[in-house]
Amino acid sequence: MEGDVRRKKIIEILHEESLPVSGTELAGILGVSRQVIVQDIALLRATDKNILSTNKGYILFVEVSDDNIKKRTFKVKHKDEEILDELNTIVDCGGRILDVVVEHDIYGQIAVDLIINSRADAEAFVQQVEKYETKPLNKLTGGVHFHTVEAGDEEILNRIGEELEKKGYLIN
Template sequence: MERSAAQDRRKAVEQMLEEAGGPVSATALARRFSVSRQIIVGDVALLRAAGADIVATPRGYVLGRRPAGVERRVACVHAPEEMEAELNAIVDAGGEVADVIVEHPVYGQLTGILGVRSRYDVQEFLRRVAADSARPLSDLTGGIHLHTIRCKDEKTFQRIQNSLEKAGFLLDM
């Protein structure tokens, strides 16, 4: 059976994601392969259906590799205008904000992939929120949400928790 140009492109997309040092946008992939962004979105859907662990983040696609270190969840609460301060508290203490999770009354658990690792990432995320006039998922739950935090070790995670607690962002029931 001969391989089609589309199959070759999908294999090349997966290889680019494997070799990338960070997220790769659908737009960048579309330019690289001289196809539309929608073709790339379809390619990624087919790759996922075939078992590829590709995650869509606000900055582009990444392979869903589990990094070394610690991964924990924290329960937070804050007003929408405090989102920047919360994200900065986490990244300044050495963490990555992998996602945000809320409990929706109809849909159940909703997860938004963030992949925020630095103040630059925080600013880019906030820029996209503003550009799209988007509301944070935590608006659905009165500001209550979970974050999956990744960091290098337990000591770093404790520093992150302390930073969030000091800022008043940890949910305290």
């Protein structure tokens, strides 16, 4: 399959799927290596395709112009063993965690898309961190990090802030 045709097919697959699709899955569907998919994704991103790379796979991000969706960035800090509790606190209040961002003294801002919608997503994320024995991104900044969270209204975002503050995670 020619590269242009394959990249068009990748967009079609990601557009049809509501859940992330892994590079391995895309490679299997398209009969190429995972490395070819990684290169194709990079080329697609260079042509302004908004493809997010999450810990579960690739998502085609389509901006939804819903005036009811509100976003807020929370600055937080906690211990490693509190990651799951922090994520669950946010989703239990009705939030959707879009990313994690750290401000590194040397590298500047480092952001990673998370797309955590539920306790199951939060648990899967923590399991992946443990499975691959990786260090959380906040290790680079002494635990301080930011989450962009979206919710249906400001009241939900306020409740998330209150709960994070009660647990001592929120930094003002």
